[in-house]
Amino acid sequence: MSGEHFTLHVNGADREVRDSWLGESLLDVLRDRLGLVGAKGACEQGECGSCSVLVDGSLVCSCLVMAAAAVGRPIVTVEGLATPGAPTDVQQLFVDAGAVQCGFCTPGLVMAVHDLLDRVAQPTETQIREELAGNVCRCTGYGRIIDAVRQVAVARRDRTGSAP
Amino acid sequence: MPAYVPTTVEEVTRLLAEFPDAVLLAGGTDMMVEINDGRLRPAGVVVALDAVAQLRSWRHEPASGTLVIGAGVTYTELLRDPPAMLAPALAEASRTVGSPQIRNAGTLGGNLATCSPAGDGLPVLAALDATVTLASAAGRRELPVTEFMVGVKRTAREPGELITEITVPVVDGWQGYAKVGVRNAMVIAVATACLVVDRAGRTVRLALGSVGPTILRCPDAESSLAEAIDWETMTAEPDALSRFGELASAASRPITDHRSTAEYRRHAVGVLSARLARRAVGRTEVAA
Numbered sequence: 001m002s003g004e005h006f007t008l009h010v011n012g013a014d015r016e017v018r019d020s021w022l023g024e025s026l027l028d029v030l031r032d033r034l035g036l037v038g039a040k041g042a043c044e045q046g047e048c049g050s051c052s053v054l055v056d057g058s059l060v061c062s063c064l065v066m067a068a069a070a071v072g073r074p075i076v077t078v079e080g081l082a083t084p085g086a087p088t089d090v091q092q093l094f095v096d097a098g099a100v101q102c103g104f105c106t107p108g109l110v111m112a113v114h115d116l117l118d119r120v121a122q123p124t125e126t127q128i129r130e131e132l133a134g135n136v137c138r139c140t141g142y143g144r145i146i147d148a149v150r151q152v153a154v155a156r157r158d159r160t161g162s163a164p
Numbered sequence: 165m166p167a168y169v170p171t172t173v174e175e176v177t178r179l180l181a182e183f184p185d186a187v188l189l190a191g192g193t194d195m196m197v198e199i200n201d202g203r204l205r206p207a208g209v210v211v212a213l214d215a216v217a218q219l220r221s222w223r224h225e226p227a228s229g230t231l232v233i234g235a236g237v238t239y240t241e242l243l244r245d246p247p248a249m250l251a252p253a254l255a256e257a258s259r260t261v262g263s264p265q266i267r268n269a270g271t272l273g274g275n276l277a278t279c280s281p282a283g284d285g286l287p288v289l290a291a292l293d294a295t296v297t298l299a300s301a302a303g304r305r306e307l308p309v310t311e312f313m314v315g316v317k318r319t320a321r322e323p324g325e326l327i328t329e330i331t332v333p334v335v336d337g338w339q340g341y342a343k344v345g346v347r348n349a350m351v352i353a354v355a356t357a358c359l360v361v362d363r364a365g366r367t368v369r370l371a372l373g374s375v376g377p378t379i380l381r382c383p384d385a386e387s388s389l390a391e392a393i394d395w396e397t398m399t400a401e402p403d404a405l406s407r408f409g410e411l412a413s414a415a416s417r418p419i420t421d422h423r424s425t426a427e428y429r430r431h432a433v434g435v436l437s438a439r440l441a442r443r444a445v446g447r448t449e450v451a452a
Contacts, residue, residue, distance in 0.1 A: 004167060022166050023199040023206045044200040046193055046266050047350060058240075058268040064196040065269070066189055068167035069212030112264070133349035134263020 006071045010034065011080030017067065026065035027051045030077060038078035038107045049135035052108040053077045059115040061134075078107040081114065089152050090114055097148035101139035109135045113149050122153050167210045173218050173299055176211060176326050181301035183209040184323040190214075190236060190274035193266050219273065219328060222247055229334050235273020235327040239285075240264070242272065251292065251332050253339040253358050257284045260343050263350055273327040276312065279319045282374045286313065287358040288341055289330060290371035290379040297329040304328075313378045337363035338398075338444040342436040346423075354424040355432040357412065359440035366395050368444075370408075375416035375433045385411035385437065393445050400445045409438030 003019030008029070015034050025044070030036040030053070040050040044063045051062040054076040062077075082088045087095070090113045100106050109132065116123060116131045123131065128149050129142075137145060168186075170176050180186055186209040189195055198204035213219055219236030224246060231250045233242070239258035242248065248255035254272075261267050261284045275285040276296060286309075294309040298321060309330070312320045321327065339360040345351030356373035368389045370382045385408050392404030413434030418426040 006167075022210060023196075023204075025196060025200060045197040046262065049263065049265055052265055059265050060269045061265045063200060064192045064266075066167070066192055066196060066199075066210065066212065068210070069169055069189055069192075069214060071169055072215070115264070130349070131264055134265045 004068050006068055010075045024067050025063050026067045026070055027062040029067040036077050036079050040104055050105050050108040052111040093148045093151045097144050099144040099148040105137045169212045169215050171215045177299055177301045179211050180324045186211045191269040191271045193270040194278045230331050231334055233272055233330045236271050239267035239270050250334045253341045254288045256341040257288045260284055272330055279313050279317050281378055282353040286379045287356050287371040287373040291358040291360040291369045292332045295331040298325045299328045300325045316377045335360055335362050337361035340440050342440050344432045355429045357436040361444050372416055372433050375418040375429045382412050382415040398445055399447055405438050405441045408441045409434040412437035
């Protein structure tokens with residue numbers, strides 16, 4: 001069977017994909033063909049959220065996106081959020097709050113938290129819990145993750161509050 | 165080039181006429197699970213529907229009192245007003261689907277096309293007497309959603325056909341959805357119920373999910389509650405609500421599988437139905 005050739009728009013750049021099999025997930029293409037291993041593969045059925053990326057500005061599980069169908073749509077992975085050595089506020093506060101233990105779920109959670117705080121600037125704890133229900137963490141028990149989200153929200157409010 | 169990403173319904177129907185066995189891909193939340201698991205390996209043509217703008221929009225038609233939902237509208241979109249205001253039970257059901265990630269991708273048309281007995285949108289569509297519109301190169305046809313859903317993952321969709329729209333009446337009266345699963349988030353339904361009270365028509369409609377090969381309507385329960393409701397005060401006696409739950413249980417046809425037992429499902433769907441009826445037409449005074 002001849003492979004699929006197509007171009008994906010990932011983190012602001014056109015990336016050519018060669019010899020993909022029909023039905024191959026965006027997750028596998030990102031990791032195995034484009035070398036972007038930030039999104040993690042675990043359940044491959046949309047339950048764990050560790051493969052979360054933005055497609056067309058929407059948070060989705062990249063394991064449930066057919067790569068060949070994502071042509072022409074902007075894709076943002078965790079690698080596209082920041083440059084090495086200059087973490088985003090979410091990434092920094094995850095570290096500071098102790099929200100990272102083994103780290104496997106962290107890229108997906110960081111994507112989900114950015115998406116949440118872009119839509120809801122000051123979420124309640126209930127909102128945080130409901131909105132992050134699709135990102136499973138087996139280490140932290142979520143307490144410090146929720147702390148980190150709250151701290152980002154407070155820091156952003158204080159920053160905008162002090163601005164003229 | 166076996167993966168097509170058309171942008172219009174006409175392009176889709178043309179592709180389907182050319183490749184009747186083409187696999188239609190909507191949000192991917194069902195199909196990609198099958199592919200990742202190795203249970204499905206598309207060999208021929210995949211037609212992805214994401215880029216078809218017409219499928220991704222909804223419209224309110226006040227003249228006919230309907231909400232027309234494009235098959236590619238996502239659960240996230242159904243959770244927002246105005247659709248959520250016009251079809252509140254559909255918004256409630258949408259909120260119970262997966263996680264934000266799943267609700268951003270999964271579509272109402274995909275829910276129908278998969279036709280799982282546990283599809284969260286489906287009891288709502290059945291209770292609202294929704295109509296499904298299908299398009300093919302030969303033209304369009306419409307059919308009631310209860311005729312569209314034939315069995316476990318079986319529908320009346322013919323090869324060459326595409327679900328384009330789902331039309332639901334905007335009903336004057338209470339409507340709600342209830343679901344039981346092992347927890348609140350990220351759960352596939354063990355039993356669901358949707359109740360719609362049509363104040364103008366003085367009827368009620370009840371549809372059950374996950375308790376039969378496909379969604380079940382409950383004519384006996386419906387007529388029993390409709391007769392028991394005082395339509396002036398919009399209330400019914402507690403006995404009538406219990407009876408409604410019993411008739412709902414009796415109408416269910418559950419099986420035992422890896423998610424639950426038939427006995428539990430039969431019981432749970434009665435509890436859910438009675439609970440919905442209490443919310444809709446229960447007396448306000450609460451027992452101590």
